[in-house]
Each structure stands twice: as structure tokens, then as C-alpha cells.
Amino acid sequence: MIKSINKDHNFIKMEHKWLKYWYDEGIVEKYLHKNDRSEKYFSFLDGPITANNPMGVHHAWGRTYKDLWSKFYNLLDFKQRFQNGFDCQGLWVEVEVEKELGLKSKKDIENLVPGNKFASIAKFVDLCKQRVYRFSKIQTEQSKRLGYFADWEHSYYTMSDENNYMIWTFLKKCYENGWIYKGQESVPWCPRCQTAISQHEMLTEDYKEVVHEAIYMKFKVKSQKSEVKTETKNSKVNEYLLVWTTTPWTIPANIAVAVEEDYEYSLVEVKNGECYWLAANLVKTVLADDVKKVIKTVKGKELVGLKYEGPFDHLPRVSKVAKEYSHKFHTVVATDEKILPISLEEGTGLVHTAVSAGTEDFKLGKKLGLPMIPVIDDEANYLDSLGEFSFKNAKKNPRLILDYMEKNGYAYKIHNYKHRYPVCWRCKTELVWKVAEEWYIAMDKSPLLSQKSKVKSQKLNTKTLRERMMEVAKKIKWMPEFGLDRELDWLKNMDDWLISKKNRYWGLSLPIYECKKCGYFTVIGSKEELKEKAVKGWDKFEGHSPHKPYIDEVKVKCEKCGEIVSRVDDVGNPWLDAGIVAYSTIKENNQGKPLYKIDKEKWRKWFPAHFITESFPGQFKNWFYALIAMSTVMEDEPPFKRVLGFGTLLGEDGRPMHKSWGNSIEFNEGADKIGVDVMRWMYVRQNPSDNMLFGYKKADEVRRQFYLLLWNVYKFFVDYFNLDQFKIQTSNLKMTIKNSKFNKLNILDQWILSRFSWLVDFVEQSLKNFDARSAALEIERYVLDLSTWYIRRSRDRVWVNSDDKDDKEAFYNTMYFILVNLSIILSPFLPFVSEEMYKNLTGKESVHLESWPKIDKNLYNKKLEEEMGVARKIVEVGHSKRKEMKVKVRMPLLKLDIKIDVDPSLIREEILIVILEELNIKNIIVNNKFRYPEKEVILSDDELRKEGEVRDLIRQIQNKRKEMGLKPNQAIKLTLPKKIFDRKDDIVKKVVAKEVLMGDNLMIEI
């Protein structure tokens, strides 16, 4: 029996009902194992969600895609792993734990257990783990609420032993290729977190618009090359380089001033008699009214080699370098535009170059062999030997340097400057640049030749990692296509991969063992290898995860000099963690040891993954990059075959979601206000390459325009099906063109079935092409046709409106067939309402245990669809003509004369009848030529008017019935006005009246 539907059906309550049912009754479990025996594999690899906070509505977008294709391939009977992942290690968790505990610095962490650093770190690391467990649990519940079915009991955690040790295996391979090295570089650095921020982590959104004081400063020219003679007397006293910087705290680190050799530079005398060198194009902008005269203009290359005096030459740290590198120190150098391009839009065209305090500066310095002056420590305090500045914080006291510059005549002009400045992606502190020793993976080095002996049979691949990664990236199908260009662009330009993080606690323990005595270092590739090489501390480590502080109890022996060696103190870059998951997380039933290590053949069934999907912004540099890098090193193969990227989710006002802007929606709140089905529909109908505007108004639109339309179609069917006391037979679901029932169908049934046959195929093909949007929009169109044409034109076929039993049966059979199968193809999109429909219609266990419907393709009738298309165009024109004439559709017209650019003679008679009925006309004439019926129907005005009045009255009565809250089968006592009483037989049945009287006015009683 089909349960009837309440008028005020509560959709949110319905979602909670099914959620409970799925988990209480083991439906999810059955779903996960439905295709265990299948030989077809669909391998999806989950990009782990950071288990550090509750999940947001932006996560729900990607998670809807993940679930959509899992459910779709489950319908197609593919075997899957259904594995969700959590990203666990890294600064993001540390920062939150620090906040919770009210810790301000490293020192606080190391004193968590007062006076016991080891116990403090152990406790801190454990708290990080606990936080991950806490939020992974919350995110799991939220994902379930989203209707996402996965193997929730066996999600992977990047902090797991298997994941960490698999990264060791990767690093060991890099080491054997000779790609791991320790470098000293100027790196972006967060003074609060006291750690380097790798190039991968600096996303565009990690910039803040800030106002800093910038300075035009003057460096006095000391000596000149003979060819740059000036016209002024005492030129050495008077001549200055005018240099601009927005980061005054870096001035003590100044080594050189860079110019572009081909630009023109002018020497300009200003009003106080001093003469400044600056780019000719910028003279007006910078000096304005202060210009007295331009003395000369030369090419930048003429300036190269000039020496100058710096403002801090007296400080010991500076003068030491000046002495040691006197020939290179404080010299004008030629820039390399590929490294440090010089702008003629702002500044002076002469660029302050602080080799220790800038990425570009460092690179240029490296190329030119310039020395550097490290000036700050890990917290951005000035180092010792910097006189009055030492131990003061460089970033917090910008005036420190500026005051000095002003007081001592080095400042030409100081002004406020608004710019986008990089901040720490976790704690939002403004970054600095400092010299640090870090570990890197080389991108441009051929593998060590010693590898040759190990791969005897094969030819050694002598390509660099960068070259190989680009080859691998090209083997992947990128959606949208620009993804490949974006990835290649990053691969072309990225530096060596900075894999270490200094001064941190919660992360991969880099398995690098460096001998302090002789400098030799080795990389350990597995837990077993570490055990074998351990000379000390294994007993203390055993039983613990490979994290600080326990891992560091283990010591090995230097292979070169025999010294006892500790692991380097650093933890790993967190993107290593998620990059290895194609190797570490594929396991038998998502449990036990990685198949890559114990059964490579089985692992191959799942590798490369068929599909991944993540939000594009950021992932080119992060997850996609890490996956490709690590898989290239491990197997020289793409880790996934296809990636579907999608944009960023914004508030519906087009701005990023922010609590303080009032446009932010938390997932739980959104789910219970919008409903998850509607939310999911918003995601799937979105064009993934565009950013998505998300909010309650958009949700209402989607609900109104699609979701409720679908529901009302379903409700119409259920209501009348029950009123007509129709019975379901299993044969209702065998709708084929050969079925005897098919012959009873009317033209509307045939048409909507043809449309359905086409739709099911279209949705299947679209989803196979990983195009959810096209599928969703086509479903919307279908439901619209169903509601505004098929049901609209079929209202007279049901219940009291019709006595034609065969036609009724045809209608209910058709609708039943469509709704059951529609609920199946909708189930990956709308898991809740599809379950509601399917279970009520079929009484079976769950729509999510179904297979994809096989619809008879012969039901598709192209000609019929074309004819119906023409008919609907005629109807459209007919209705607007009626509107023009200001005659309600309820009033029948004898004939309608229309002009339209289609050929109605193509339309079969059955459809022409539908046109007449829809337009409520007796005759139609198209383009003065085509007439239907051929033999004109003739009615008197009086008859026509009466017919209209009857219709009008029926409508009035039905409205009244509704107002009175009568059930459809509740019979009424009816009083009809005299003038219409002769038509009582037409009326009584349609309004369910048991008694009819004649009176003055219309009256309805129970």
C-alpha cells in the first residue's frame, strides 16, 4: 500500500528519519558491500579533510560530489573502497591546541609539564592527536547528515603509522636518487609559529591588505667609475642613490642596490642641492616639485659597479661582512629580470637588495655571489652585534629603523603605503624573511648514477623530478581543462620542495639522520630499517607512534665516522602527509597493512585512482602537486586518472563567508534550515569551474523551482492513486514497447516515457563524464515537463474526472514506472527524498541498494517528441493570444486563429486534440491555412457561454471545498442556481456531491 502524504510534510524531519533508518537498519553497511563480488572496480581517492574544526558548507560541496559518484557507481554495480580520509598533522592543529591551552610561544609548549621538556612535548603531541580524533568524529557525524555513505569505521588518518612510514619510503627513494639536500636560504617565516612557510603554503588568500610606512632613502655614492662623470662639483659629497623599500626592517641587511641595465636613470639635482640617481621615468612621480634640474641621463648599466655608503655600516654585524667581502659589498648590481624584475610603476627603479631577507633578493644574491647579513632570529628579533637594535623585535617596532634613518639624514621621504602583504596561513601573523637551514627535494637534478647498478635491466631514467612530474601531469584528465595548464605552470616555476618545518612538534618525523661530526646524512626508509640500524633507544620508542618525542630516543651510527647520530629536529611539510595516500591507504577492506607493501597486484586493482575531486584554489600547489610528486618518485605514474576541480564557495552577496559579515552559514545550521537534499541540489547544479554563491535565498529558489515541483508531482500521483484505489502489480515496472500495456497508453504517456528513456540515458552518460551539472539541469527540465505538461494535461484522467478505466490504468502505470525509476536515478543526488519516494512506492528495503535502471531504449520516440515540441509552441502562442484578447482559459472559444513559424501539419491527430483541450477551444486555425478539425465544430454562443459557466462553477465549488478543509472523497450537499441547473449532471460528479438542490445562490453543505 502506498501511504498518503500529509499536506504539511516536514522535509527536515523526513531527512532525520531516513538517517536513523540507514544506520539503525544496517542499510549503509549493505550499500558498502553490495558489489563486493563485482569484477568492475571504481577507485576513488579521497582528499583528506583537515580534522581540526567542524565541517563547513564549502566542504559539503566537494563531499556531495564524492558521494554522488560513489552512489552512482554503486548503482552501476562497481566494487568500491568508500574510504574517507582525515588530514591530521601540522601547524593548523598545533595552533588550535595552543589557543585552547592559552599558550603563546614555543617556550610555553616545552614547559607544559613544568621543568620537563620531554613530558611537555609528549603531552602536547597527544593533545594534538586528541583534537584530531575529536573533530574527525564531529566531521563524520556531519558527513552522515549530508547523506554521505562511506566506510566511516575505517577512515584513514594521515597521522597513522602506515602513512608516516610510507612517507619515509618515499623520502628514502628521493635520497637514493640524490635529491635530498640541506640548503641555506632566505625563506618566508612566521615569527609567531617560528617556522618557515613553504612556497606551497602561500596562497593568494593568505595576503592581507595592510598599510606600512615605506621609505625613500638615500645612499651616498662613494666612488665612481670614471665614465660616469657628473657636472656638479664635489660630486662625491652630493651624489646619492635614491632607493625605495616597503620593509624598512630589512635595511640593516642591505647588501646591494639592483638596477635594470637597459633602463634609463637620471641624476637629478633637488632644491637642497643634493643630487639623486633614479629611473628617468619615475623622476616626476617621486621628486615632483623638488626637481631643480636633471643633470644627466644614462643607461642602468653605467651605474653598475658604483659603491655606496649604507646607514648601518658602523654596526659590527654589518662591518664584518663589509670587510670580508669588500669588493661585493654595497655595490650597484645588474638585476636579472627573471629573478627580480624591476618596476617602473612605483619605487625609484633602484632596488634595495637584502640577500638574507627576501626570496628574490636571495636568488639574485646567489646568482651574483653576494654575501648576506642575517639580521633576525626565529621570533624576528634583531640578532646580536646590531648595536642599539639588537634583541628588539624588527616587525613589531617598524619605527625603530625609520626614526634612525630620519635622524641621521638617510630618509628622503617616508609615506604610508597600502599593499597586499603575505601573512601566515594559520595564525595570520605578517611574515618576515629570514635565513634558515632547511631540507629540500631537488627538482632539477638527474638521479645519482649509482642508481644504475640497482636497475640493471632497465635503462636508467636520467630525467629530473621536475621533468618527470610534468610528464605525469599530462597523463591526467583535468576537469576543467585549464587545470593542466595551471598545474604545469606551477611545476615549471616552482622551486625545490621545502620539506622541513623547524621548531614544530606535531608532524611527520623527517627520517633524516645527520652526523654532527662529519656532516654525512642518511635517510631511513621504514620502521624495520630504523630498528635494524638503531644502536640506542629502541626500547624507549617501541609501542609509540613515530612522532616526537619518542621517535627521537632512537639513535643510529654514522656510516662514515661511527659517531652516534640523532634524527634532525625538524618535522615534515604537512603536504607530504596527504600526498602519499595513494600508496598508504589502499588496504584490504580499508584495514591492516597497505597493499602496496604486502600485495602489489591487489594494490594495482585500485591504482591509479579513477577519480579525485577537490576545490581547485590552492590544490595545484598542494594536494595535486604532492600526489603527483610522490607518485612520480614511487612509480613514475599518475596517482589518479581524472580530477574534477571546483571553485570557491562564497556567500550569496558574492563575498567570502565571514561570521562578522553575517553571510556565513555553519553546516549544521544550513542542513537543518535548508535541508540536505536541497543543499546537495544546489551543489550539483552548479558549474564547478565557477565560484558558487551560497545562501538561504538561493536555497529557496532551488527548493521552489525544482524540489517542491518534484514533490508535488509525486504527491499528485500518490493522492489520486489512493483515491482511485489503484493496485500495484510487479508488471507495473515492466514498461517496454513490447508490453501489452503499452498499447493502452495515450499519446501523453508515450511522450513522457520517451522523454524518460532519453533522460535516464543522458544522466548516465553525463555522470560517466563526471558532469553532474548537465545531468541535474536535464532532470530539472524533465520534472518541469512532468509537472507543467504531462500532469497538467492528465488531470482529467484521474478519479471522478474520468470513467475510462483503461486510460486511468495507463496513467498510473506510466507514473508509477517513472517515479520508481526516477527515484533511483535521483538517489545519488537527493538521497533522502529519493528514499522517501522509492520506499513508499515499492515497499522495498532501500533505494540505495538498487541498480541503475535499464530502460527500454525503444521507448524513445524522436518523432513524437518533435511533434509534441511543435504542439507546445502552438499552445504557448495560443495562450498569449488569449491573454491579448483578455479571455480566461476557462471560457471556451469557438476558434482560435494564430500565426506561428512551425508546421502543424506534421502533428498527429491525438496531439492536436491535446492542443484544443489545453487552449479550451473548439477549432484551431494556424497561419490561415491549417485547420483542425477539418470539419469545423459549430456551437451557439449560448452553448459556449454555458460551458464556460459550468467550468467556472466547478472551480468555485472546488475552491470552497478546499476552504472548508474537506477530504477529496467527502461528499457534499449542493445547491445550484437556477440558470445552470440543467447542467447539474456535468457538475455533481466532478465535485463529489451526494445531493443537489435548486436555489437562488450557490451553496455547499456537508
Ligand SMILES: [Zn+2]
Ligand atoms: Zn603563524
Ligand SMILES: [Zn+2]
Ligand atoms: Zn659522521
